[in-house]
Amino acid sequence: MENYGPDTYGELNADVYDEWHAAHDPGDAVRGLLDLIGQSPAGPVLELAVGTGRVTIPLAEAGVDVRGIDASEAMVARMRAKPGGDRIPVAIGDMADVDPGTDDRFGLVFIVFSTFFFLTEQEDQVRCFANVAERLLPGGRFVLECPMPDVARYARNQTLETFEVGIDRVRLVAVRHDPARQRLDGHHVLISGNGVRLAPAFMRYAWPAELDLMARLAGLERVHRWGGWRGEAFRGEGNYVTVYEKPATA
Template sequence: MPHNYFDTDVAATYDEGSPEMFAPEVLGPTVDLLAELADGRPALELAVGTGRVALPLSERVPVHGIELSAAMVAQLRAKPGADRVEVTIGDMTSTRVEGRFGLAYLVFNTIGNVTTQDDQVRCFETAAAHLEPGGLFVVENGIPVLRRLPDGERFSVFHHTDEHVGVDEYDTATQLMWSHHYSSDDGGATYRRTSVPFRYVWPAELDLMARIAGMRLRERWADWDRSPFTSTSPKHVSVWEKISG
């Protein structure tokens, strides 16, 4: 079982750390597109977390979640409508649940929480194992910022206030990165640090993982609003289809 970086203390404040992800202009298009792709069929969310997406989506299609952190699920269970979302505690690289789904999805860069290439492939295999033929797997993931780093630079600041400084650290030899968070309760006089590892991955690499798992690329957009994906897009929303037979 992989290390759980989203235990009690992190889970208790997880939603507060990304309030922008709950904004209607962000969450609305996400749920709309997933509901359309599900087309009335059951959906499976890998790394369901605190239910940011699963709860509103479950108003439109049946949703089952897989989640490693029981503390994150406890946060989900405290929210209205939680009884609509069945959750299995387990590792999304290996856990299996009963039934077949028309849609599986993984949002908000969470594929990067899986820190080896082999396990990222297993994540795709988990999705494919639960999909009916023609079912869809959707991944939302950022594009690594390496092209914007000066030669030899390893660090990129992604957030900076008196209360929080966020710095990503990149190792191009291993495709590993670490998000370092420096948080302060006294306006910046003192900080406490937490660090979480990730493995960054390019869209083309994800396409190969999908092929290994028996899926092929159907769509790729820059965001949930179906805007075109280009060489300057900071993230992508990709859809792979399980090959029949």
């Protein structure tokens, strides 16, 4: 963890992020968010950890007034190089601060994929919820997509998986699991003719009930929990979507 900060993942993964995650189509997330935005108070929308704009750019193309925040200048530079990406306001900063550089209040704030768990301390996750609640309009919503923790996959609290095998390259993911701290410390390892490349990804997972408690502490109420962006039943596996709401009287 030495020298690992909020921007480390993005700075070391920006040039390969879209390539390595190309199989994960963000289309369902975009469509699901558009539905939720239509049900939320009128106001701008904020994405935490905007990254390379895989979700934000399609939302902007659909006419949403969307803003972003990300700790990594390298990731945001990738977004701004894409068509339409340079027109989206993005602040550089820690997503737990939920500070887009304006005093705006938002009708909806969201974070997708597994990115919320990149806040590696519980106190930072709690702080993120509290700051989101502060920036939401009454009746506004906080939408999180998170993976259900699958601790059974870590034999002796570690795992090594092969994600790609080619003629001239192999990509592995090595992870150590700390169950007491709910921590996953991992590396993408790319072995190729150019040598060995390491891309760290350190995370702190949280259980659904723990997220609900963070929301209650922030004054938010859970209104939906689905097994995916299409409103599937939540079965405690895979990625799931939770929608929290700020009371309209707040």
